Amino acid sequence: MLQQSHKVFSAIVSIIFCLGLLAVSWWAILNKQLILDQLTVWQYQPTSEVIGLIDRSGMDGYGKFLFLASQPLLAKSTDEIKVFNSVCSDVERTTSILGCYSNYQIYVYNVTDAQLDGVRETTAAHETLHAAYMRMGASEKNEVNILLEAEAKKLENSTEFKQRMAYYDRNEPGQRDNELHSVIGTEIANISPELEAHYKKYFSDRQKVVDLNAKYISVFQMLNAKASELSAQLVSLSNSIKNSSNQYNTDVQNLNNEITSFNSRANSGNFTSQAQFNAQRAALADRVAALSQSRTNINNDITKYEAILAEFNSIASQSKKLNNSLNSNLIAAPSV
Known part of the structure; x- marks a missing residue:
């Protein structure tokens, strides 16, 4: 009787073991990637x-x-x-x-x-x-x-x-x-x-990576925003310089013609009085002074344009440098 009970017990243990082995095998199949990940x-x-x-x-x-x-x-x-x-x-x-x-x-x-x-x-x-x-x-x-x-x-x-x-x-x-x-x-x-x-x-704190992303992205955003601002200034200033220069050249040509006419009249004694001569001469002198100021203003705008252009080029250089630092194909040259 004891021997028979022992056989039954052994059979039950064997069945339980087999079922357990089957369960483990099935779990391993279902979780193959997890097991591989853990081993790695x-x-x-x-x-x-x-x-x-x-x-x-x-x-x-x-x-x-x-x-x-x-x-x-x-x-x-x-x-x-x-x-x-x-x-x-x-x-x-x-x-x-x-x-x-x-x-x-x-x-x-x-x-x-x-x-x-x-x-x-x-x-x-x-x-x-x-x-x-x-x-x-x-x-x-x-x-x-x-x-x-x-x-x-x-x-x-x-x-x-x-x-x-x-x-x-x-x-x-x-x-x-x-x-x-x-x-x-x-x-x-x-x-x-x-x-x-x-x-x-x-993540224990997802905001950490979000903040880090925003931090370095903001560098490019600030550079791009500044470049856009400077570009708009350059376009506006360039148009202003072009228009002012065209107007200046036209005014110079007109004034030269009027000065030539004034000198011709003066040489031929075509003024009715000294007062008339002086008045027209003073008017021409005022226009010369005004044109001289216009020339100074244009030169100042050109100087300003060159300064903004230099800043714009500096921003572009910074952007290029940063973009290059993100380019894995730009391997540093070997040292000698």
Whole structure:
């Protein structure tokens, strides 16, 4: 009897073990990516700079986990930049994004210009949200997409936003909501409570990355605004100088003709009195003085124009320098 009970118990244990093994196997199949991600995180050794990107961007929880699972490469050396350019060559990069997510890995270009502080963190978070979107199930994506499109509708009056999304529609068809998930998550401060709750899975403080994005974008915005202001001044001043110069040349020609006529009349004694002569001579002298002042005013405007042009060129140079610092194809020349 004991032997029979033992056999029954053993059979039950075997069944339970098999069921447990089956459950574990089924769970492993359903969570294959999570297991691979966890193994990658355990093996990946982040540098202090990579950890800094996490801390400054406000990423935490699942966001931090996915960032590390994506084995982020901060492209700094010539060889790393070559890899970056090769992998990210067909990926959209704008003034707010300088990286890509490809083959389960995140690539971030190492922008070092102090004026663009925040671009690396924004890029890191942006690409992490691509990794997150890729791992969502169909049901979750549908729910999130509805929230994303609602936020996008609020931004439809933004020319910059519309142009940017139009680019994605043309060059990355089918990826609109994927891009919205990253753009809104890293750049838009005020969103619906439901969508904010979604992003809490990835950030302990999403406002950190939004502020960093706004900080470095504002550098370009200020330069562009100043350039537009100076350009308008140059156009206005150029037109004024042109019109004043044309009028000045016409007035000089007319005055020269009248002075020639005056001298001819004076030489032929064609004035009825000395008083008439003096009066007309004084009138001509006043016009000469007025023209001299006009010439001075025009020269002053030209000097002002040249100063504004120099400032405009300086702004353009700054913009070019900043844009070059975002261009990973401009690898520094080797030292000798």
